[in-house]
Amino acid sequence: MRVGIGYDIHRFVDGRPLMLGGVEIPHIKGLEGHSDGDALLHAICDACLGAAGLNDIGHQFPVNDDRYLNISSCELLREVLEKVKEKGFRIEYIDSVIILEEPKIAPFKDRMRMEIANGLGIGMDSVSVKATTQEGIGAIGRGEALAAYAVVCLT
Numbered sequence: 001m002r003v004g005i006g007y008d009i010h011r012f013v014d015g016r017p018l019m020l021g022g023v024e025i026p027h028i029k030g031l032e033g034h035s036d037g038d039a040l041l042h043a044i045c046d047a048c049l050g051a052a053g054l055n056d057i058g059h060q061f062p063v064n065d066d067r068y069l070n071i072s073s074c075e076l077l078r079e080v081l082e083k084v085k086e087k088g089f090r091i092e093y094i095d096s097v098i099i100l101e102e103p104k105i106a107p108f109k110d111r112m113r114m115e116i117a118n119g120l121g122i123g124m125d126s127v128s129v130k131a132t133t134q135e136g137i138g139a140i141g142r143g144e145a146l147a148a149y150a151v152v153c154l155t
Contacts, residue, residue, distance in 0.1 A: 004046070007148070008039040012143065019038040019073065020112060021041060023112050026103070034070075041073035041076065044116065047094070048152050052087045081120050092155050094150060096148060106131070116129070
């Protein structure tokens with residue numbers, strides 16, 4: 001058994017859709033990023049890569065490589081799954097948390113869990129997505145950004 005942790009943070013920007021967990025969330029701003037900016041999927045990718053003993057997401061999908069410009073993070077997650085499988089591992093469980101002030105994501109959590117599970121070929125009961133606020137503290141508390149953490153168990 002191997003365990004990995006992932007973290008990502010992105011600024012909110014105008015003119016982009018808000019993608020979280022492979023789901024477009026209605027909001028006035030999206031997330032800045034070379035890809036679609038899906039901080040939750042990026043944290044999950046990093047957790048998987050770390051548990052498998054592979055280099056992080058920035059090394060696997062560099063921001064100076066135009067192949068990844070505006071790419072769906074669902075595609076990055078699928079590529080990470082292949083790398084994890086090549087190392088002989090299987091994803092058993094993912095626990096994650098998104099830290100943001102708004103929008104409220106409770107109505108979208110099950111869709112996110114389903115997208116993540118489908119993308120990784122695991123059951124929805126093997127994916128947890130939670131959310132919390134920053135209680136108004138710091139850049140996240142001011143609504144300037146959101147962050148995500150993920151922990152992954154591989155066997």
